[in-house]
Amino acid sequence: MSATTDLVPYDEAVDRYDPVLGIEVHVELGTVSKMFDGAPTEFGAPPNSQVTPVSLGLPGVLPSLNGKAVESAIRIGLALNCQIAELCRFARKNYFYPDIPKNFQTSQYDEPIAYDGWVEIELEDGTPVRIEIERAHMEEDAGKNTHVGGQAGRIHGAEYSLVDYNRAGIPLVEIVTKPITGTGARAPEVAAAYVRYLRDLFRALDVSEARMERGNVRADVNVSLRPSPDSPLGTRTETKNVNSFRSVERAVRYEVSRQAAVLDSGATVTQETRHWHEDTGITTPGRIKSDAEDYRYFPEPDLVPVAPSREWVAELHGTLPEVPAVRRKRLQGEWGFADAEMRDVVNAGAVDLIEATVAAGATPAAARKWWMGELARTAKTDGTDLEQLPITPEQIAELQGLVDSGRLNDKLARQVLAGVLAGEGSPEQVVAARGLEVVSDDGALVAAVDEALAAQPDIADKIRSGNLGPVGAIIGAVMKATRGQADAARVREIVLERVGQG
């Protein structure tokens, strides 16, 4: 590995070369059990506590296919406008690595469950880009290696490795694009937008939690350069396991700059796997890519073929949700949000929450105010996501209803919200338990006003003589006496009535 790598500034690189992308996205399906056995799939469990003899590849075990995983794979294929195979098989991909306990990965080879699809994604400025899908196939995830000794976690110089097989056997669907051409300088943006599109799609299909930070969605990014769009495809590199949208964008930029420098120097790009380094924003070479035959693929003899009936496929087609990008556009129109507002809502992951809040009776503006205001601040402070907050859209709609009916003012509503978040029950229950209702009983308010006037006779006199300046002091005293539960405007009216200025 050379210490420094020559780079051509990105703009110059795409001026001289035409980048071509190929993206492989792995998504972990959100099934409760693994692909080929009943081991649970809980995230974050202690190492090797989610394994069965099948997960460990112990001698004599047999796989048993998770029907839900097949269903999810078909739904993903349909959502990508793919053909669904009439009959397909699993195959063994043989290689030796400690995270693969059987010494082969059960995958699909020449008979993927879904093939020949396309999606139309949209860049941030609204430019549509059509991405052709080569195939989507089913396979199982590998375990997790931790390298011990040597440089922190890096394989080079490690003394030994520790393996956790909790992830081994979790169902995956791998989606492979055809070469993506014609992006020009926007290749990094296209790559990131495509991965984001898929992430949103997996969530809309409810086939995966699709949490990038947990590695539920992982992208391998192939990049090659050619002198012009008419030239044959250049030699590609594959940067593995790029796990955020921003990293996808950066990894493509980096590879374009690096490969341009290699080609400028008259050398050729080496076909290889490269590793992405999040901290430094560079890629470094991994192994030289094996020929497919090195994996010695052959049909998995322990699993019978999958032959989805056309009736089943049609039935699953009927369960497909609206395409996320289309849905977003529709909702933005219905809600009347500006582009920037909608973008913030999308980025905050608040689309579903606002939709549910509106469905529960709140106005779009009120729903947005709560989720993007007080609740977004709470989520940020707690370091969590909006959807993880212990409050439901129905509760927000109920809270807003209390404000709209005049039973709560904004300040009280925030206290009620805090009560709901603290697990004290529904907004109504918090109002009752904490006694937080706006005091609208005039009798109680008149008494409080009289008391405040009597306690501050100087101020009462000033107001009586027509100087309305100090009215605020009396209102403040009443608000304090009612613990903020009075309607300030009504208090002002009563003060003026009581001193004869009303």
Place this chain on the structure above:
Amino acid sequence: MSTISRDEVARLAGLARIDLTDAELTRLAGELDVIVESVARVQEVATDDVPATSHPIPLTNVFRADVAEEPLTVEQALSGAPDAEDGRFSVPQILGEEA
């Protein structure tokens, strides 16, 4: 006529992590040759209208319900491991072939 060379056997042995002596390489090249030739004869009669068979039993769509079972305990999982640390299998250092 030999179609499988000793070099090919050596390469396959490397991929399969099988340590073979020179004598074994020669012997296996001959034996594999017989197998490959036999398969080639089958291929002569297997025309496009005969679908490839991967399973002798004509079954498809054998699915399991997505239900989680009781997993092994960590102790059970590691009980056959030559070495373990922090609940994980300990394996020798992996050199130059990150998957």
